[in-house]
Amino acid sequence: MATNRRDFIKKAVMALAAIPVLSSLDASAEETNTQRDMKKIMIIDGGPRKNMNTAAMLEKFAEGARSAGAEATIVRLYDLDYKGCRSCMICKIKGKATNVCKFKDALTPVLDEIAQADGLVLGSPIYFGDVTGQMRTFLERLAFPWLSYNDYSMTAPKKMPVVLIETMNGLPERNNSQGYGSMEYCIEAALGKPERLVAYNTYQVKNYDNFELAGFSEPAKRQWRDEHWEQDLQKAFDAGKRMAEKN
Numbered sequence: 001m002a003t004n005r006r007d008f009i010k011k012a013v014m015a016l017a018a019i020p021v022l023s024s025l026d027a028s029a030e031e032t033n034t035q036r037d038m039k040k041i042m043i044i045d046g047g048p049r050k051n052m053n054t055a056a057m058l059e060k061f062a063e064g065a066r067s068a069g070a071e072a073t074i075v076r077l078y079d080l081d082y083k084g085c086r087s088c089m090i091c092k093i094k095g096k097a098t099n100v101c102k103f104k105d106a107l108t109p110v111l112d113e114i115a116q117a118d119g120l121v122l123g124s125p126i127y128f129g130d131v132t133g134q135m136r137t138f139l140e141r142l143a144f145p146w147l148s149y150n151d152y153s154m155t156a157p158k159k160m161p162v163v164l165i166e167t168m169n170g171l172p173e174r175n176n177s178q179g180y181g182s183m184e185y186c187i188e189a190a191l192g193k194p195e196r197l198v199a200y201n202t203y204q205v206k207n208y209d210n211f212e213l214a215g216f217s218e219p220a221k222r223q224w225r226d227e228h229w230e231q232d233l234q235k236a237f238d239a240g241k242r243m244a245e246k247n
């Protein structure tokens, strides 16, 4: 009898205790589903200036993506303390090879999030014909774990749409940009063919009168900006929206 009573009380307590647990599980399942339905887009800013051309293009891209219901996260590489690939070879250890860099620093959570994202955007000003050092350094950490030295294949954790954004002084018909250079091949092999968006002949400073920039014609720059900048931003917005809407 005493055992029966104890069993009854035990069952009743367990049943009562289960109610809030079950309802919170339901709620978190719902939340997870909503989060899963929402596209997650990672936007990597490889430029140092927070309010200038590259940042504005990336902000517009994010706006476009959010307008179509995606979650867009902008990561500013210049705010993070990290280094390039250290050739530690941990990603290639026999039997434990991994396609996400395991070196622990400020880039670790960013690389982990990219591995699970639904889209990736890389943005950089062109410096001496290339992406910035900060972007290049980031790309070493992103892409080296993709590369198999067994068969030279490039395998990311997940294929996803990629947009590469560049801003530069050069013109469409005259520029020295190698853009993402050899990294573009790695990105294409691992993630899929990227789309490329370029803002040419950008306005490099807010007031040309204050700087030794006589090699540029300020009126010509201003005219180009007036004729192209809004369109460049619109292209970034549209690309963001498209990425968010992609199946």
Ligand SMILES: Cc1cc2nc3c(=O)[nH]c(=O)nc-3n(C[C@H](O)[C@H](O)[C@H](O)COP(=O)(O)O)c2cc1C
Residues within 6 Å of the ligand: 047, 048, 049, 052, 053, 054, 055, 125, 126, 127, 128, 129, 130, 167, 168, 169, 170, 175, 176, 177, 202, 203, 204
């Ligand atoms: C260090 C440095 C190197 C640059 N090299 C180039 C270059 O090789 N080709 C070019 O077209 N523009 C070059 N630029 C101009 C920038 O690419 C251009 O102004 C860009 O839009 C700046 O981006 P931001 O406004 O986001 O900083 C250079 C600028 C700097 C500061």
